[in-house]
Amino acid sequence: MTAVVAERDEPTGALVRPYAVTRGRTRPRLDIALEALVETTARGRNAFARDSVGQGREQQYIASLCDGRLQSLAEIAARMQLPLGVARVLIADMATEGLVAVYEPTSFDSNDSVGTELLERVLSGLRRL
Amino acid sequence: MAHRPTAGRVTSAKIVIAGGFGVGKTTLVGSVSEITPLTTEAIMTSAGEGVGDTRQVPGKVTTTVAMDFGRISIDRDLILYLFGTPGQTRFWFMWDELVRGAIGAVVMVDTRRLADCFAAIDFFEHRRLPYLVAINCFDGMQYHSAQDVRDALAVSPDVPVVSCDARSRESTKQVLISLVEYVLTMRRQRAGAPA
Ligand SMILES: Nc1nc2c(ncn2[C@@H]2O[C@H](COP(=O)(O)OP(=O)(O)OP(=O)(O)O)[C@@H](O)[C@H]2O)c(=O)[nH]1
Ligand SMILES: [Mg+2]
Numbered sequence: 050m051t052a053v054v055a056e057r058d059e060p061t062g063a064l065v066r067p068y069a070v071t072r073g074r075t076r077p078r079l080d081i082a083l084e085a086l087v088e089t090t091a092r093g094r095n096a097f098a099r100d101s102v103g104q105g106r107e108q109q110y111i112a113s114l115c116d117g118r119l120q121s122l123a124e125i126a127a128r129m130q131l132p133l134g135v136a137r138v139l140i141a142d143m144a145t146e147g148l149v150a151v152y153e154p155t156s157f158d159s160n161d162s163v164g165t166e167l168l169e170r171v172l173s174g175l176r177r178l
Numbered sequence: 179m180a181h182r183p184t185a186g187r188v189t190s191a192k193i194v195i196a197g198g199f200g201v202g203k204t205t206l207v208g209s210v211s212e213i214t215p216l217t218t219e220a221i222m223t224s225a226g227e228g229v230g231d232t233r234q235v236p237g238k239v240t241t242t243v244a245m246d247f248g249r250i251s252i253d254r255d256l257i258l259y260l261f262g263t264p265g266q267t268r269f270w271f272m273w274d275e276l277v278r279g280a281i282g283a284v285v286m287v288d289t290r291r292l293a294d295c296f297a298a299i300d301f302f303e304h305r306r307l308p309y310l311v312a313i314n315c316f317d318g319m320q321y322h323s324a325q326d327v328r329d330a331l332a333v334s335p336d337v338p339v340v341s342c343d344a345r346s347r348e349s350t351k352q353v354l355i356s357l358v359e360y361v362l363t364m365r366r367q368r369a370g371a372p373a
Binding site (some may be wrong): 070082083084085086088119121123124126127128132133134152153154155156157158160165166167169170171172174175176178 | 187188189190191192210212216217218219220221242247249250252253256257258259261275276278279280281282319347351354355358359362365366368369
């Protein structure tokens with residue numbers, strides 16, 4: 050995912066041309082996993098309550114979507130009908146500015162006790178469903 | 179955040195749902211998800227690296243891959259996502275991202291079209307992602323036994339092969355429980371502790 054996206058058909062229902070909202074930037078300032086959780090910080094809430102002009106309307110939308118509600122990168126992209134890469138750039142910018150907190154997923158690639166403990170939580174959560 | 183216990187670390191986990199075209203992936207995700215399954219798109223741009231077809235447009239080639247997913251809140255601090263793999267297995271770049279850090283995968287099979295799941299099984303074995311095989315019983319009919327399916331797929335004896343009805347919440351829940359139990363058992367074995 051490096052070069053600037055050339056002419057293409059827009060995803061159905063897209064609000065904007067991909068990467069127009071990031072002014073052509075395709076490299077996020079942070080790598081964010083698909084399932085990483087995003088939550089608006091107090092600073093983010095205040096910033097957008099005070100002034101909606103300074104920030105892009107996509108950022109404002111993300112801040113309201115994740116206000117008091119954990120949403121993954123994938124959910125934010127899907128709900129905004131933005132390609133994943135675009136949402137990732139926007140959220141990384143917001144995280145850098147302290148407007149949102151990003152909680153990384155737990156990786157199960159290694160055999161550590163943190164993963165095992167979490168799996169036990171997942172298992173009992175599934176049994177309760 | 180006042181509404182969360184300070185001890186808990188907020189985090190997420192994911193399970194990958196794979197299988198051939200039309201095997202019931204979206205149905206399975208939808209039957210347990212707390213949200214209507216959502217679809218997200220990824221765009222891949224490659225600068226003229228032959229994508230394998232004859233449309234060698236000078237310059238850039240863009241491909242859009244769609245995948246759907248659902249969500250289960252395990253508790254306040256832990257959210258589990260279920261990601262369906264993109265229909266076409268040639269979009270490997272997306273599969274890489276999907277399996278990274280995942281708990282494991284459910285490979286759904288329709289016994290009338292067994293070969294459709296070969297690519298997914300090969301991929302997970304190559305990436306050492308634990309998986310189980312879930313036979314989706316369309317119309318309650320299972321045309322082959324779990325043992326037949328196991329033999330036909332030549333999966334190792336420890337890989338669970340279960341049957342399910344993707345439309346049933348209870349059945350899907352059992353499939354996910356079986357997968358997580360299997361992953362836990364394997365981890366405990368590898369860690370040398372009694373299972
Ligand atoms: N009778 C029956 N129909 C099912 C079952 N599972 C899925 N279907 C139907 O089969 C069709 C395909 O199911 P999907 O869940 O869309 O399959 P999919 O794997 O997501 O399909 P693609 O994303 O297109 O590859 C739908 O019409 C479902 O309603 C089942 O267990 N029994
Ligand atoms: Mg589907």
